[in-house]
Amino acid sequence: MTTNSGLRSRQWFGATGRAGMGHRSWMRSQGFTPEVFDGRPVIGIATTWSELAPCNVHLHRVAESVKRGVWQAGGFPLEFPAMALGETLLRPTAMLYRNLLAMEAEELMRANPLDGVVLLSGCDKTTPGLLMAAASVDLPAVMVTGGPMLSGKYQGTDVGSGTAVWRFEEDLVAGRMTQEECAFAEGCMARSNGHCMTMGTASTMASMAEALGMQLPYSATWPAVDARRYETAQRAGQVIVGLVQQDLRPSAVMTRAAFENAIRVNAAIGGSTNAVIHLLAIAGRLGVPLTLDDFDVLARDVPTLVNLQPSGKYLMEDFCYAGGLPAVIRELDEAGLLHSGALTVTGAGIGANVAGAPCWNREVIQTVADPFQPAGTGTAVLRGNLAPDGAVIKQSASSPHLLKHRGRALVFDSPTDYYAVSNDPELDVDEDTVLVIRYCGPRGYPGMPEVSNVALPKKLLLRGVRDMVRICDGRMSGTAYGTVVLHVAPEAAAGGPLALVRTGDWITLDVPGRMLTLEVADDELARRRAGWQPPAPPASRGWTRLYTERVLQADAGADLDFLVGASGHEVPRDSH
C-alpha cells in the first residue's frame, strides 16, 4: 500500500481560474462551506435507491449513515444515484439491465471528481452491477448492502421470500390453498425494508461482496432494519476515507485468491447459482482468470454449513443471530479452506477479520466436521453434447433421486408456450419426462430471466409429484428449488445444441459424472442443424439491440464483450 498524496478531485476543486471557480461555485449552491474544497478526499456514495426497487428503498437512509462516517473521518461525501434494478417489477428481467447499471455507474465514477466510492446495493443485480463498475474504474471502494428483510411470518410459521411463493403457487394449483389465503400471505412475507431474506441471490451476492473483501465483516447479514446495519454503514464511511489515503483499490482486494474464497463461501452458505454468472462477470472486469470449471473444482470439497431456505429451514435473520457470515468464514479458515491472507477493505486479511468470530446456534450454522450437507452437494458444472460450453445445477436444491436420470424430452420454445398447456390433463407427461424450456438465454429472451424452474404440470402436482428434471438456458431464482439444469451454453438462440432437441428424444442427466447427454446421433444433429433458423432479433434499436448484439454467453458471465476489462479512472480532458 502506498500513501495517496495526489487526490484526483484536486484536478477539479483545486483548480485555479475560471474552471476551478465553476467547479466550486456550483457545488456551493448546495450550501457547502468553502472548507470542503481544502484537499480532503471526495467520496461518492453510489445509491441504487428507488421506489421502483422496493428492496433498496431504505438506501437513502443508509447513505445518511455513510455520510456521517465520511465527515467524521475528514472526507467530503457526495451521494449520487445509479440505476436501481427492482427484481420483481422490471420487464422482461432485471438481468437485461445489470450491464447497463454497471456501465452507467462506471462512467459516473470516472467522469466526476471522486477519490473513492461507497457502493449501496441490495436487490439481486445491484450488487454485481456496482462491483463490476467499481472493478473497471478501480478507485478505492467499499460496498454496503442494504440487508435482508425480517423473517416472514404466516400462520405461525416462517415464510421465506421467493421460496414460499413457489410453494404457495403449487399449493394453489393443487387446491391446498385458497386465493384469499394467498392474498393474505403476500403481506406476511414482505414485512420490512430489505432484500429477500432467504439465501436467494441478494443474500448470496451480499455474502459474496463480504467474502471478496469488499464489504465490512457482518455487513451481509445485519437485517435491513437493525441499528447495527446503520453503524456498519457509518463505519464504511470512515473506512473509505482511509482507503483513499492508502490508495487501496478493488484490484488489490478482488484477486484470484479472493474469488476462490468467494466460491468456497458460496458453497458453504448454499448460495444461489446466479453467483456463478456474476462472479465470472466481475472477474472479467479485473482480468482475474476464472472459469466455470473453477466453481465445480473449488466447491467439491466444501460442505454446506448454513441451514437456510431454499436448501434448508432457516432465514437470514436467524443466520445473523447465529453469528452471520464471519462464523462461516472462520469455519472454512480453520478447515484450511480459505486464503486467509486475502486483503479486505478493513486493511487486514479476511482470516484476521473473522478470527474469534463466534457461533451462537449450531442448528443454523453447522461445522465442517458435522455439516448441514456433505461436501460435493453444491453447485455442479455439467458438460456434454447438450451443453458443450457448460451448464450448472444446484444439487442442494435438487431431489437426490433425480440426480441420475434418463427420460424423454418434452420441448417448449418459451415458458409461455409451456404454461399455455401445463394445466391440460391430457398433456403427454409423467414424472420421468425431462422438460426442456429454451430460448431463455442472454440473447434469446432477452436477458436470461429466472424462468427455468417452471412449475410442474398440474396433472403431476395432483398426483403428488413435487419435482422433475427441467433443462433450460435461462437462470433460476436463488430462492427457488428443484432439479433444474441451468445456464446451458451455448444458448438455443445462439445455435447451441439445445435448439436441436425434439420432443421424444432421450436425455441423460448424470450429475455425479457431470454429464448432460442428448442421445441423438451426430449425423442426425447435423441434419437438424442444417434446417435450423436463428430467431429474429428481439429489438431493432436501443439498449436491447446493443445488449443482444454484444452479450457474452453464460459461461463468460453474460457481460457485454466490450465491457470486459477495465479503463481505470483517468479522464484526460477538463470539463467543458
Ligand code: FES
Ligand atoms: Fe429484491 Fe429478492 S426481489 S432481493
